Amino acid sequence: MEWRVTEELGKTAVVSFSGNINVNDEPAVIELVRNVLLPKGFIFVIFDLNGVEYVDSAGMGSFLAARSVVNKSSGELALAAPSHKIEKILSLAGFNKIFKIFGSVEEAKRKVAV
Amino acid sequence: MVRIHFSFPSRTSFLPGIEALYRQFMSDFAAESGLCPDEIFLAVVEGVVNAVKHGNGEDPEKNVDVELFLTEEALHITIKDLGKGFCPETLADPTHPDNITLPGGRGIFLMKRLMDSVEYHFSPGQTVLEMKIACRGGCHGMEGDRGAW
Numbered sequence: 001m002e003w004r005v006t007e008e009l010g011k012t013a014v015v016s017f018s019g020n021i022n023v024n025d026e027p028a029v030i031e032l033v034r035n036v037l038l039p040k041g042f043i044f045v046i047f048d049l050n051g052v053e054y055v056d057s058a059g060m061g062s063f064l065a066a067r068s069v070v071n072k073s074s075g076e077l078a079l080a081a082p083s084h085k086i087e088k089i090l091s092l093a094g095f096n097k098i099f100k101i102f103g104s105v106e107e108a109k110r111k112v113a114v
Numbered sequence: 115m116v117r118i119h120f121s122f123p124s125r126t127s128f129l130p131g132i133e134a135l136y137r138q139f140m141s142d143f144a145a146e147s148g149l150c151p152d153e154i155f156l157a158v159v160e161g162v163v164n165a166v167k168h169g170n171g172e173d174p175e176k177n178v179d180v181e182l183f184l185t186e187e188a189l190h191i192t193i194k195d196l197g198k199g200f201c202p203e204t205l206a207d208p209t210h211p212d213n214i215t216l217p218g219g220r221g222i223f224l225m226k227r228l229m230d231s232v233e234y235h236f237s238p239g240q241t242v243l244e245m246k247i248a249c250r251g252g253c254h255g256m257e258g259d260r261g262a263w
Contacts, residue, residue, distance in 0.1 A: 020133075023126050023163050054152065056159045057220035064217050085152055092227055093220055094209035 001025040003032060006048065007105075011075070012113040013042035014105055018051035021059035029062035033069045033077075043075025046108045050081035060093055067099070076100070080108035116143045119181045124170035124195075126163060132180065133159075139182055148250035149189055157228040160221040161193040161243050169195025169241050186249065188230075193243040199236035 001021050007014035015032065037045055047063070049055075055063075067077040078100040082090060090096060102108035118139050122128045136158060140151045162178060170176040176196045183190040206213050208220045225245060226232045235242040 022129060022159060023167075024129060054156055054159075056156060056163070057218070057224055058163065060220060061217035064215055068215075089156065089224070092224065094214050098214055 012044040016048040022056040023058035026062040033066040123174040124166045165195035169197030191245040
């Protein structure tokens with residue numbers, strides 16, 4: 001997994017991921033939010049999943065942990081631009097009921113960005 | 115019929131190597147099978163990670179064994195660890211409102227949704243996971259339409 005902050009808009013950061021998000025990446029996703037984004041005041045976070053090949057159950061767990069971190073700062077974590085296959089897996093796990101999942105980063109920015 | 119077997123120490127850092135072997139196997143032997151390599155691989159990952167972490171406790175002295183066995187009818191996947199097993203019936207539904215925000219507990223749930231059959235067999239000192247998916251059945255959803263998830 002690789003990530004980079006691709007946009008900074010007020011209190012909102014867009015983070016673009018590529019590769020796989022699996023059990024080996026779980027700590028990095030949480031540290032990204034806790035140690036990189038929150039200290040800079042980014043409490044609204046959009047994970048751009050466009051470049052992600054697959055997310056396993058541990059990767060999904062890292063999304064939940066990251067969400068919990070930003071929620072404690074009165075922020076929000078949204079997911080954007082998942083491929084069809086990743087969107088299916090997220091829905092299968094019920095993540096469409098607890099996350100805002102947008103078809104594109106632009107849509108996510110319109111709905112989430114502060 | 116074609117079969118591949120590999121054995122590796124209990125470290126999740128071997129996942130990229132496992133993916134490379136799996137992709138090569140599917141490319142060489144299963145390209146015309148009608149199988150969906152991405153969703154099957156996710157089931158493999160979940161089974162392997164469970165074996166490494168929960169079965170063998172990430173003890174590198176204990177190996178995890180993976181076998182892919184492809185026939186004209188189905189792909190059979192066997193994953194063995196040296197753990198003492200668990201009780202599958204006690205696993206909670208991770209999509210239940212009480213559980214949906216818990217960080218774990220989705221691995222076996224996903225395997226069962228992605229494969230046609232998922233069975234665990236326990237014996238003293240060994241846990242064997244057997245998964246099967248029929249060829250030419252289409253996909254469960256990630257790469258096509260095999261029916262409801």
